[in-house]
Amino acid sequence: MTDKQLDTSDLDGLVLRELSSLPSLAPSRGFQDRVMARVTLPRPAAVVLMQRAGAWALQPRRAVALATAYATCVLATILLAGPWIAAHAGLAVLGASWVAGHVGAAALAIASWGVRSGVVGALRTFAGTGLRLWATVATAAIAYAASGYGLHVLLKAPRRSDELARTL
Amino acid sequence: MPSAKDLQSLGDREIVALAKAGKEIAYRELLRRYERPVFSLVYRMVRDRTLAEDLAQETFIKVLNALDSYRPEYKFSSWIFKIANNAAIDHLRRRELDTLSLDGSPDARTADEVAATALQATDHAESPLEELESRETGSAIERAIGRLRPEYRTCILLRHVEGRSYEEIADVMDLPLGTVKTYIHRARLELREYLADLRT
Numbered sequence: 225m226t227d228k229q230l231d232t233s234d235l236d237g238l239v240l241r242e243l244s245s246l247p248s249l250a251p252s253r254g255f256q257d258r259v260m261a262r263v264t265l266p267r268p269a270a271v272v273l274m275q276r277a278g279a280w281a282l283q284p285r286r287a288v289a290l291a292t293a294y295a296t297c298v299l300a301t302i303l304l305a306g307p308w309i310a311a312h313a314g315l316a317v318l319g320a321s322w323v324a325g326h327v328g329a330a331a332l333a334i335a336s337w338g339v340r341s342g343v344v345g346a347l348r349t350f351a352g353t354g355l356r357l358w359a360t361v362a363t364a365a366i367a368y369a370a371s372g373y374g375l376h377v378l379l380k381a382p383r384r385s386d387e388l389a390r391t392l
Numbered sequence: 393m394p395s396a397k398d399l400q401s402l403g404d405r406e407i408v409a410l411a412k413a414g415k416e417i418a419y420r421e422l423l424r425r426y427e428r429p430v431f432s433l434v435y436r437m438v439r440d441r442t443l444a445e446d447l448a449q450e451t452f453i454k455v456l457n458a459l460d461s462y463r464p465e466y467k468f469s470s471w472i473f474k475i476a477n478n479a480a481i482d483h484l485r486r487r488e489l490d491t492l493s494l495d496g497s498p499d500a501r502t503a504d505e506v507a508a509t510a511l512q513a514t515d516h517a518e519s520p521l522e523e524l525e526s527r528e529t530g531s532a533i534e535r536a537i538g539r540l541r542p543e544y545r546t547c548i549l550l551r552h553v554e555g556r557s558y559e560e561i562a563d564v565m566d567l568p569l570g571t572v573k574t575y576i577h578r579a580r581l582e583l584r585e586y587l588a589d590l591r592t
Contacts, residue, residue, distance in 0.1 A: 237589055248432050249431055255423075255431075255449070256424070256427065258449060260416070263452075266413070266414045267414055308469050329520065
């Protein structure tokens with residue numbers, strides 16, 4: 225083996241040693257968080273479906289269409305049920321009395337629970353003074369107003385600013 | 393729900409499957425596994441820390457947002473290295489175009505127009521800043537790697553720094569196996585010559 229060959233193999237070994245000893249470099253702190261902030265995690269299919277259905281139904285025109293369809297269904301059921309009830313009056317009365325009996329029993333149970341547990345007494349005491357009565361009326365009025373505002377927000381027509389906010 | 397420690401014993405494919413199911417912990421495990429190799433590769437390609445971090449970040453964002461398109465028969469490491477390498481090579485090509493020497497636009501008629509449309513010539517030697525950076529990075533071998541052609545650089549880094557197989561490097565670079573072997577052989581030859589120059 226000549227000196228030149230020895231030199232070459234030495235150098236080759238040196239190159240390989242130097243390469244394998246190169247340190248593994250790390251990015252700066254917070255790299256993972258910066259990446260994760262821009263990664264969209266997949267969501268379960270059921271959640272995606274529910275959100276899509278919700279978003280679809282909350283579009284004002286679709287919400288009105290759904291409400292109309294619902295009202296039509298109820299009305300159609302009543303219209304169809306009317307003649308049938310008229311034709312089967314005995315059966316209808318029997319059914320109605322059965323339902324009324326159960327509803328009455330349930331109402332009675334709730335009322336007796338209210339009396340036994342003291343809820344009715346507490347309500348009576350609370351409504352006893354004029355000031356408390358006004359406080360109850362005011363709370364109910366605020367709750368109605370909040371519900372109305374909520375409905376307004378849900379059913380309002382989308383604006384350009386909403387679209388922009390959604391795309392950001 | 394597996395813990396971060398449980399995930400460390402799993403293979404890349406299993407981790408990707410968990411990530412596809414929406415487990416954030418699996419995403420973080422992939423990041424933990426590959427942030428250093430990807431950043432090291434990109435940094436040694438572009439030799440600029442801030443830029444390398446940007447390119448590595450873009451690589452991860454692209455990969456993690458496209459996990460649905462990942463095919464399990466392909467190695468995950470090959471996929472991520474391929475995207476990182478492409479990002480680095482694209483950047484180097486753009487930088488080369490920006491500084492490529494031209495004798496001015498062919499439509500230029502006056503000397504002023506020629507001067508205005510001509511671009512400055514640059515050679516492949518390191519700028520003083522790059523030289524300083526490579527000295528900070530440490531060794532002569534870092535400087536020698538910086539002088540290699542980008543394709544040779546990728547091959548030698550993946551083979552001898554990251555310990556990847558020739559077949560995987562061929563996958564990463566979309567090159568025939570023989571070409572990869574030739575590139576690595578030539579790169580080692582150039583590194584040897586450079587180190588020999590330093591010794592004399």
